[in-house]
Amino acid sequence: MNKRELIRRTAIEIIAEEGYYNTKVQIIAEQAEIAVGTVYNYFSNKEEILNYIFKVEFDKRLDILKRLKVEAISFKEKLNLFLEEHFQELETNPATTSVLVQESQLPRKHSLKAVDDFINELPELLAEMIESAKKKKEIRDVNSSLIANAIFYTIRGMASKVVLNEHYNFDQTKEELMNLLWCGIKN
Amino acid sequence: MNKRELIRRTAIEIIAEEGYYNTKVQIIAEQAEIAVGTVYNYFSNKEEILNYIFKVEFDKRLDILKRLKVEAISFKEKLNLFLEEHFQELETNPATTSVLVQESQLPRKHSLKAVDDFINELPELLAEMIESAKKKKEIRDVNSSLIANAIFYTIRGMASKVVLNEHYNFDQTKEELMNLLWCGIKN
Amino acid sequence: MNKRELIRRTAIEIIAEEGYYNTKVQIIAEQAEIAVGTVYNYFSNKEEILNYIFKVEFDKRLDILKRLKVEAISFKEKLNLFLEEHFQELETNPATTSVLVQESQLPRKHSLKAVDDFINELPELLAEMIESAKKKKEIRDVNSSLIANAIFYTIRGMASKVVLNEHYNFDQTKEELMNLLWCGIKN
Amino acid sequence: MNKRELIRRTAIEIIAEEGYYNTKVQIIAEQAEIAVGTVYNYFSNKEEILNYIFKVEFDKRLDILKRLKVEAISFKEKLNLFLEEHFQELETNPATTSVLVQESQLPRKHSLKAVDDFINELPELLAEMIESAKKKKEIRDVNSSLIANAIFYTIRGMASKVVLNEHYNFDQTKEELMNLLWCGIKN
């Protein structure tokens, strides 16, 4: 594996457990079995590691949404597929979920490019899909952007709940959420 | 104003802007126009300030929910009132909202008592109300606990969106959310 | 009891347990059931408390030695009585012993008047008695000052050993020490 | 010189002069011409520096005593050699002596492993030698452990006296002490 990727993955595991501010670059290096200096050959500073983590995840979700957007299926099916892929992803990488949820709430002043994209652009893309569904009367008249954000926050929140809590399982949660959201917006 | 309260309020303003980890106790003291030592006469450490902030807000919301629980009105009205009071609250104290949202995602390892209560007990109380509504056939058959959490995450997320973003206003957001949630669970 | 005395006695108990540097003026005040400010009405600073503790003990031992010096008994008996009274004293006030031993080793730079007196003047007085005994051929030819100091260090050291260690008892230690020292200097 | 050793030696000089509690880690670093952080790369905290100082000296004296114990010479000669080596050592490193004497009296609660060893194990080893001499009738019937401790306290005390006081010289002190102790215990 290339070093940048190795560092990213190692960092995710530690940040998920400790949080970004309690994660020491030294520890990331140790866990990855490389020297601290090496980390700085691939990332200009600690923040950039977090930024890169978000960038990778942002790109993944951007792909999913772009692909869904043009597919010739109903919005309900699109929403269902989106949830499906999303929960699939986090079932595979619970640590990543933990990082995304924890660190996506940085205050404006210190926010990172990729984090900003993650919490602004992704909902915007979903909003466009909702707007289109609205025009096709697939769903009732809603404020698309607002609802898109609500959907994202719900998913993100439930994701963290599922990751942290042994009571819930992924499939059940996904189903229940799909029902809540779809009933909430359908015509 | 008593010192403990002064420190709490000052800390909220700064943490909202800078985030907990970028907030220096020194700065809180300066802003509050007291000495650093004085802060430590009222809180045993920095963490305890954050914990107290959550405790105060937790208690407020606990009161609201307990009051609503026993009132002789429909669940729909209860949900509506809860959203109403909640958005009212955060319109008055946007900084507090910002803190609650940002810092409610500490990783388990370092989580604080009051933060834990905030994200676990409050949804649990709402879940009980949902369960009761379910039995009275006011709403459809849902996993109460799961839905309660979803509602909390949605509210919390949208709250931060409204606080950070000038596009949305409180009333409109509250209305739209009420529709989404109610349609999502009604019979 | 007058306040100055109350503070002195309370301070001894705490310093014996914690050491001078780990003893907080606040704690002394609490233990004595007075306010911190009150401590500073009787002592100008923390150091002065320690100084006063030593002064009181210095005066006691000065009295003993001055009294012994002029008594019409053999040096052997004088030494015996000195050990007797000394070990008596520390059996009654083990905490005081602990303080005297611990804190009598401050480096020159920061030493206190009464501590200096304690470790210099007392041995000097004993030295005079030894010198006199030497002239009367009661003991062999020794360097009086040096032997006086040796005796003091031995006593002080053994005192702390006895206080800290349940193995040794006061009487036995006193006897054994008397033998060692007397055999060591007799003619 | 390796850094750990450099820090140890620098710390000894400063602690000898100022005392442990008045010694700032910052100052040790400055004197050693390294950064504060570097000190903490070699010692996990300030206490550990003091502990290490005692450990090194403890080990030295342990070696001497173990060597003497098995040598085929009279106890008188052993005692003489021990005093010889001891006073030699402290003549070469007066600052070390100062530290050992000053800081060996930490209150139980805060005592360090190596300090404890220093004041307990070394006398115990000497006690074994005394016990053996007693059985061979080289000396009179004494409480070995008690006498061993008395000897150590005498030596330690006199060492500090010699270091602090220009009146006494090492050779004379050693001779006088040898006489006092040997006469004190011989048959």
Added chain:
DNA sequence: GATGAATGAGATTTCATTCAT
């Protein structure tokens, strides 16, 4: 490219002392 010892600014926390009541 890889290393990791060294750096030092800066953060948290302590605690002797003051002084208005």
Added chain:
DNA sequence: AATGAATGAAATCTCATTCAT
């Protein structure tokens, strides 16, 4: 005389980052 809340200088320790090897 007694009080104790307030003070703030100062100490310990951390950790992101650098750079010579």
